[in-house]
Amino acid sequence: MVTVLKSSDLLAAVENPENIQVQDKPLTIAGRVFGSRLIIGTGKYKDYQQNADALAASGAEIVTVAMRRVNLSSPDEPMLVDFIDPKKIVFLPNTAGCFTGEDAVRTLRLAREAGGWSLVKLEVLSDPKHLYPDMTETMRAAEMLIKDGFDVMVYCSDDPVFARKLEDLGCVAIMPLGAPIGSGLGIQNKVNIRLIVEQTSVPVIVDAGVGTASEAAQAMELGCDAIITNTAIAEAADPIRMALAMKHAVIAGREAYLAGRMARKLYADPSSPLGGLI
Amino acid sequence: MNITLNGKASEITTELNVTELLNDLSLTPAKVAVERNLQIVPRSVYSKTIIQDGDRIEIVRFIGGG
Numbered sequence: 001m002v003t004v005l006k007s008s009d010l011l012a013a014v015e016n017p018e019n020i021q022v023q024d025k026p027l028t029i030a031g032r033v034f035g036s037r038l039i040i041g042t043g044k045y046k047d048y049q050q051n052a053d054a055l056a057a058s059g060a061e062i063v064t065v066a067m068r069r070v071n072l073s074s075p076d077e078p079m080l081v082d083f084i085d086p087k088k089i090v091f092l093p094n095t096a097g098c099f100t101g102e103d104a105v106r107t108l109r110l111a112r113e114a115g116g117w118s119l120v121k122l123e124v125l126s127d128p129k130h131l132y133p134d135m136t137e138t139m140r141a142a143e144m145l146i147k148d149g150f151d152v153m154v155y156c157s158d159d160p161v162f163a164r165k166l167e168d169l170g171c172v173a174i175m176p177l178g179a180p181i182g183s184g185l186g187i188q189n190k191v192n193i194r195l196i197v198e199q200t201s202v203p204v205i206v207d208a209g210v211g212t213a214s215e216a217a218q219a220m221e222l223g224c225d226a227i228i229t230n231t232a233i234a235e236a237a238d239p240i241r242m243a244l245a246m247k248h249a250v251i252a253g254r255e256a257y258l259a260g261r262m263a264r265k266l267y268a269d270p271s272s273p274l275g276g277l278i
Numbered sequence: 279m280n281i282t283l284n285g286k287a288s289e290i291t292t293e294l295n296v297t298e299l300l301n302d303l304s305l306t307p308a309k310v311a312v313e314r315n316l317q318i319v320p321r322s323v324y325s326k327t328i329i330q331d332g333d334r335i336e337i338v339r340f341i342g343g344g
Contacts (some may be wrong), residue, residue, distance in 0.1 A: 041344035066343025069284045069336065075304040080340050096343050101328060106316070110338050113318050114311035181344065208344075212301075230344035 027226055029203055030151035030172040032090070036061045038250045039092065039205065041230020045161065045239065048083035054233055055084060057144060058243035062090040064121055064228060066097070067111045079231070086115060092153065094121040098133070099278060101141035108150060120145065123155035131181040131208075135162045139169065146170045149234060155207050159191040167200055175207035176198050178219060182199075182231045184211025187218050197223040213242070213249035220253025221261070250265070279331040285292040303337070310339045 028035040039062040045051040055063060063084060071077055082090075093111030095104040101124060106168045108120045124141050126134040133156055145152050145155050146169060153173035154166050164173045176196055179185035186209060187193060197204050203225035210216050229246060236242035279290045290299075296319055300307050312319040313336040319327050329335065 008284050038313075042342035043344045048342070055317075063338045064344055067338050068341045070303075070305060070339050072284055072303060072312055072337070078310055080342055091340060093340065094343050106313075110311045110313055110336075111340070113320065114338065114340060163281075200308060228344075266314055 005033070022204065022255070022258070024254070027203060029153065032119065034061045034090075034226075036247075036250075037226040037254055038216075038246055039064065039226055039228040040233055040243065040246075041228065042066075042080060042084065043230050044234035048078055048080055050239060051080075051234075052083040054239045054243040055089065057240045057247065059247045060089075060234070062092050064092045064094050064230065065111075066094055067107050067114070074150075090119065091115050091117070092119060092121045094140075094155075095123050096125070098124055098141075099137070100124070101137050101144055104137075104141040105144050108145060109148070112150070118149055119151045119153065119172075121153050121155060122171075133157055133177070135159070139165060142166060142169050142171055153205070158189050158196065160192060160195040163204075164199060171202065173203045173205050173225075175205045178206045178209030178215070179211075181195075181208040183209060184232055184235075185209055186211055186215040187222070190218070190222060193219065193222050193224065196265045213245040216246050216249040217253030220250055221256050222255050226250070228250070237264055279329070281329060281332065282334045284336060290329060294329050296327045296329070299329060299335070300337070301322070305337065310337050312337055 027037050036059045038058055038060045040055060040058050040060045041064045042051050051126045058191050093108060095107045098104040098107055104122055104124050112118060122141055122145060123129050124134050124137040135157055138156060142152050142154055153175055154164055154171045155175045156166055158176040167174055174196060176193060178187040205226045205228055206219040206224050208229040210227055210232050212232060227250060233239050233242045233246060281288055281290060298313055307321060315334050
């Protein structure tokens with residue numbers, strides 16, 4: 001018997017990709033489970049409203065935030081927490097601007113008091129020109145923070161040796177840079193990112209360097225568990241649209257990684273069979 | 279009484295605890311964190327913590343960052 005499908009049946013299958021059953025473990029960081037594998041920053045936006053709109057478009061459940069002095073001369077100025085609700089979105093306080101372990105620990109203790117949670121992003125920077133992490137100080141700060149009860153997600157160089165040391169210390173996520181912070185240069189060292197992914201049993205999250213959606217997908221195709229991006233969204237001509245693009249890119253990259261790409265070949269291989277030619 | 283408030287020399291004319299200091303500055307306690315002489319002041323002890331002469335007070339909040 002021949003069944004001819006109506007075009008509406010075909011459309012339904014295409015328009016409802018959720019009907020297709022695919023298995024994936026959710027992103028789990030220090031026992032917390034997340035549906036989205038995209039983490040976005042909250043810096044460099046035109047204003048907090050645009051930031052909140054981009055967040056909604058991105059579907060992210062975690063945002064990175066910084067800790068700074070209150071501007072005492074204008075106590076009424078808009079506050080981030082009035083636009084992004086820390087009860088609904090996980091605030092991941094960073095240590096941006098810290099150049100020593102002590103600075104980082106001090107900042108995150110304040111963040112813990114302000115927010116009441118222990119999940120933090122440690123970044124101890126070196127030279128302002130390239131903002132590469134100072135790995136010796138990062139190691140020292142990570143040790144101090146872990147002893148103090150923090151769950152440390154650590155920004156690090158893409159060096160598999162340091163990545164291993166940080167994991168051994170007890171960091172809950174290893175976050176190598178793809179390229180210098182804010183550069184938008186994409187994943188510069190895919191070999192190292194892949195090596196880190198293969199050796200690490202906690203989540204590996206590319207933090208810094210992603211410039212556009214294809215680069216987010218690339219990080220995910222390498223097997224990263226998530227990505228963090230700030231500037232790529234905030235400095236896009238249309239941040240809301242780029243946030244949406246990043247959402248799709250991270251899903252696409254993850255699915256491609258799970259699917260397993262085809263082997264690369266040196267020569268063409270026809271997709272249509274050669275047998276039965278008329 | 280002279281204190282350093284967020285890095286700036288400031289004068290306090292009456293005795294204040296941290297809750298009163300935040301009130302005077304029109305700040306919502308739930309949205310900030312306070313450090314006194316490099317030690318965190320937990321919210322639970324704001325009203326019992328009296329500002330002393332020479333104190334270095336830092337009041338911080340979350341802002342946008344990457």
